[in-house]
Amino acid sequence: xxxMPGDYSTNPGPHxxxxxxxxxxxxxxxxxxxxxxxxxxxxxxxxxxxxxxVYGQTDNHDxxxxxxxxxxxxxxxxxxxxxxxxxxxxxxxxxxPDNAQPGHSxxxxxxxxxxxxxxxxxxxREAANLKTRTALREKRDAEARLVDAQxxxxxxxxxxxxxxxxxxxxxxxxEADIIERVxxxxxxxxxxxxxxxxxxxxxRLAAELVALDADHAKKIAELNRDAQKKQAxxxxxIAAVHSRFSVKGPGFRNPSDEMEDVEFPEGPPARPPxxxxxxxxxxxxxxxxxxxxxxxxxxxxxxxATPPASSSxxxxxxxxxxxxxxxxxxxxxxxxxxxxxxxxxxxxxxQRVREILGTNGVQKRKxxxxxxxxxxxxxxxxxRNWYTDRGLPCAKDFFNYEGVSEVTHxxxxxxxxxxxxxxxxxxxxxxxxxxxxxxxxFQHSIQRILQKRAEDPGHYDVPDVxxxxxxxxxSNLLREARAEWSRHQPHTGETxxxxxxxxxxxxxxxxxxxxxxxxxxxxxxxxQETADRxxxxxxxKQDGNGIETWTWLxxxxxxxxxxxxxxxxxxxxxxxxxxxxxxxTTAHSIKILPWRDAKVTGCLKVIDDTxxxxxxxxxxxxxxxxGSRNSTTAPPLGLPPTLYDEAWLAEQKKFIxxxxxxxxxxxxxxxxxxxxxx
Numbered sequence: 001x002x003x004m005p006g007d008y009s010t011n012p013g014p015h016x017x018x019x020x021x022x023x024x025x026x027x028x029x030x031x032x033x034x035x036x037x038x039x040x041x042x043x044x045x046x047x048x049x050x051x052x053x054v055y056g057q058t059d060n061h062d063x064x065x066x067x068x069x070x071x072x073x074x075x076x077x078x079x080x081x082x083x084x085x086x087x088x089x090x091x092x093x094x095x096x097p098d099n100a101q102p103g104h105s106x107x108x109x110x111x112x113x114x115x116x117x118x119x120x121x122x123x124x125r126e127a128a129n130l131k132t133r134t135a136l137r138e139k140r141d142a143e144a145r146l147v148d149a150q151x152x153x154x155x156x157x158x159x160x161x162x163x164x165x166x167x168x169x170x171x172x173x174x175e176a177d178i179i180e181r182v183x184x185x186x187x188x189x190x191x192x193x194x195x196x197x198x199x200x201x202x203x204r205l206a207a208e209l210v211a212l213d214a215d216h217a218k219k220i221a222e223l224n225r226d227a228q229k230k231q232a233x234x235x236x237x238i239a240a241v242h243s244r245f246s247v248k249g250p251g252f253r254n255p256s257d258e259m260e261d262v263e264f265p266e267g268p269p270a271r272p273p274x275x276x277x278x279x280x281x282x283x284x285x286x287x288x289x290x291x292x293x294x295x296x297x298x299x300x301x302x303x304x305a306t307p308p309a310s311s312s313x314x315x316x317x318x319x320x321x322x323x324x325x326x327x328x329x330x331x332x333x334x335x336x337x338x339x340x341x342x343x344x345x346x347x348x349x350x351q352r353v354r355e356i357l358g359t360n361g362v363q364k365r366k367x368x369x370x371x372x373x374x375x376x377x378x379x380x381x382x383x384r385n386w387y388t389d390r391g392l393p394c395a396k397d398f399f400n401y402e403g404v405s406e407v408t409h410x411x412x413x414x415x416x417x418x419x420x421x422x423x424x425x426x427x428x429x430x431x432x433x434x435x436x437x438x439x440x441x442f443q444h445s446i447q448r449i450l451q452k453r454a455e456d457p458g459h460y461d462v463p464d465v466x467x468x469x470x471x472x473x474x475s476n477l478l479r480e481a482r483a484e485w486s487r488h489q490p491h492t493g494e495t496x497x498x499x500x501x502x503x504x505x506x507x508x509x510x511x512x513x514x515x516x517x518x519x520x521x522x523x524x525x526x527x528q529e530t531a532d533r534x535x536x537x538x539x540x541k542q543d544g545n546g547i548e549t550w551t552w553l554x555x556x557x558x559x560x561x562x563x564x565x566x567x568x569x570x571x572x573x574x575x576x577x578x579x580x581x582x583x584x585t586t587a588h589s590i591k592i593l594p595w596r597d598a599k600v601t602g603c604l605k606v607i608d609d610t611x612x613x614x615x616x617x618x619x620x621x622x623x624x625x626x627g628s629r630n631s632t633t634a635p636p637l638g639l640p641p642t643l644y645d646e647a648w649l650a651e652q653k654k655f656i657x658x659x660x661x662x663x664x665x666x667x668x669x670x671x672x673x674x675x676x677x678x
Contacts, residue, residue, distance in 0.1 A: 211454050218457060218458060222458070282536065283536075285533075286533070286536045286537055287540075289533075299543065299677070300549040300550070300606065300675055300676070302548060302552065302673045302674070302675050303673065303674050303676075374462060374463055377461070377462045378462050378465065378469075378470070378473065379473060381449060381460060381462065382445075382449070382470060382473045382474065382477070383477065385422075385445055385448070385449055386445070386474065386477045389422045389423045390423075390481075395477075395480045395484050396484055396507070398481040398484045398485045399484055399485060399487070399488040399503065400485075400488070401428070401481065401485050402425070403425050403426045403427050404424075404425045404426070404427050406427075406429055409427045409429075412435075412436050412437040413435075413436055413437075418440060419440045419441045421441075422441060422444040422448055424441050424444075426438055426441065426481070428481075428485050428486070432478070432482055433478075433479070438478060439471075442470075442471055442474040443467075443471075446467055446474075449470070487506060488500065488503045516568045516633070517563075519569055520563045520564070520566040520567075520568060521563045521566075523566045523567075523569075524558070524561075524562065524563040524566050526611060527558060527566075527604065527607045527608070527611070528554065528558055530607050530610055530611040531550050531553045531554035531558060531607060534546065534550045534610055535550040535551060538550055549675055552673060553603060553606075556670075557600070557603055557604075560639060560640065560643065560670065561600070561636075561639070561643070562636065564635075564636035565593075565596065565636055565643070567591055567592070567593050567596075567631060568591050568633060569589060569590050569591065589626075589629070590626050591630065591631040592626075592628070592629065592630050592631060593630075593631050593633075594630050594631070594645065594648050595635040595644055595648050596635075596643065596644070596645060597644060597645050597646075597672065598645070599672045599674065600643055600672065602675070603672075603673065606675050606677060609677070635663065637663055637664040638663075638664045638665070638666055639663075639665065639666065640666055640668045640669070640670035641660075641666075642671065643670065643672075644663070644665070
């Protein structure tokens with residue numbers, strides 16, 4: 001069987017290698033990739049010319065020029081030669097002469113090929129054709145599988161699209177179901193929370209109503225007790241008055257005479273105490289002073305001091321008229337006093353008119369005093385609870401306080417931890433003033449104080465205030481405690497011993513300032529009491545000059561100076577020589593206030609000289625003497641210009657040009673009086 005490339009459907013016969021219908025469907029691919037009906041006529045030799053070994057060439061003759069090339073297969077011209085032992089089949093191209101055509105090379109005809117060589121050639125061609133057919137079948141199978149795979153992929157894509165749609169629909173249904181369930185749960189929780197809040201509010205209101213009823217009942221009981229006490233005191237006073245003004249008749253018998261013969265096993269019954277008010281007590285003291293020391297009390301005479309001419313005093317011009325010594329209201333009051341004094345000729349009228357005209361101011365001062373008392377009560381309650389919760393007696397004991405760590409307060413900020421109660425440790429680190437940890441502790445303390453107040457309103461006799469009001473008190477206490485703690489912390493490059501000494505020095509200075517302030521306040525109160533006592537004595541004696549002088553000292557001069565205008569004192573050791581005896585004693589050395597006008601000092605000296613007679617001294621008096629040292633305390637602010645020493649102001653103006661603004665000197669007209677003792 002031949003295995004030439006032309007053995008396909010175009011050459012039926014004994015040379016057909018395969019009767020497979022797929023090889024003859026008219027669409028068969030050839031090894032050379034062309035039409036099987038045409039053959040490889042146009043396939044070129046690799047050298048560039050026609051390939052003489054391929055079927056269908058234009059030159060298939062023997063290269064030696066003898067005749068047709070017997071090695072070239074031509075299916076259209078087969079010569080069946082007698083196949084002997086040394087013979088072979090010889091093919092000749094159709095319509096081709098034995099001699100070579102002009103222009104073509106001569107190729108000798110090979111006739112000496114043996115059957116074995118032909119068989120080997122045929123087997124090689126069959127093997128090549130088999131490989132070709134196998135490759136073609138594999139290609140067709142691969143293409144078929146590719147088509148099947150593409151169909152499967154398309155089917156899978158369609159299936160995936162359907163699955164995606166189902167997933168989307170399922171997700172939408174699930175989302176709608178979740179939203180519905182969450183909405184229903186939220187509505188249920190809101191409803192429960194609303195009902196619970198309403199119940200808690202109702203319970204709280206009911207508890208508040210019960211507490212208010214109990215408080216109201218306690219107040220009514222207290223009012224009843226106060227009324228009964230006042231009634232008993234009133235009856236006692238009435239009985240005392242009747243006993244004083246009772247007239248003994250002819251048959252009057254003294255009960256004490258009868259009681260002398262009566263024996264009482266447990267002692268005689270005590271007489272009911274007689275009520276003596278503060279006004280009565282002061283009146284009796286004044287009467288005693290007038291009766292026992294009227295000859296020792298000095299009389300005073302007051303005149304307006306003429307201010308010396310100075311560069312700071314501006315002369316009155318036409319453009320700027322001179323200011324009057326008092327405002328229009330004071331002028332009207334003065335004229336009214338003079339008119340009444342002339343009409344009645346009684347000096348006490350002046351004092352009474354002053355009291356009537358100053359009623360409004362007195363009422364304002366009373367309201368302010370009441371508010372101050374309430375504030376002081378709340379402050380005392382909070383301070384007591386603060387130090388009780390900390391376990392410390394005062395702010396100075398916070399020097400070694402150990403607060404919570406920074407990690408704890410950060411957990412509180414993150415909502416991971418909260419203070420257990422009002423006794424929890426505080427935080428003194430950075431940002432201590434506005435930390436949530438400290439505020440939570442304050443809230444616990446405030447709730448406990450309010451709860452105790454609701455349980456025992458009589459013990460906590462304070463008005464209702466807002467929580468922010470109480471929170472401000474706790475913030476101030478925290479600031480004091482933290483300042484004391486920080487003062488004992490070593491600074492950069494400082495040892496613990498140096499920090500302790502620095503804190504002790506600061507405490508000593510604070511103590512000295514406190515003592516000086518207390519001495520000034522005591523001196524101010526004594527002078528006020530002296531002026532008030534002398535005003536009462538002058539009113540009782542109907543001394544017009546005394547009333548005017550002491551009223552000005554009490555209501556004008558002392559009111560302007562206040563405690564800051566008082567001089568400070570210091571203890572000084574003095575050597576006292578009495579004969580041959582020498583001893584040391586402690587005396588009060590009064591410091592000089594360089595900023596205060598000398599006339600003001602003279603007015604205050606009049607009060608000091610009179611206080612020894614106007615106020616009874618119980619304790620032994622320590623020696624007081626005018627010192628030579630100037631006080632280093634800064635002058636008070638906002639005083640009228642006439643209270644400052646002009647020479648001192650001029651000296652200060654050299655260093656501080658705007659000394660008036662620095663001292664906040666007021667523009668109030670305040671004439672200084674000259675007071676002389678008669």
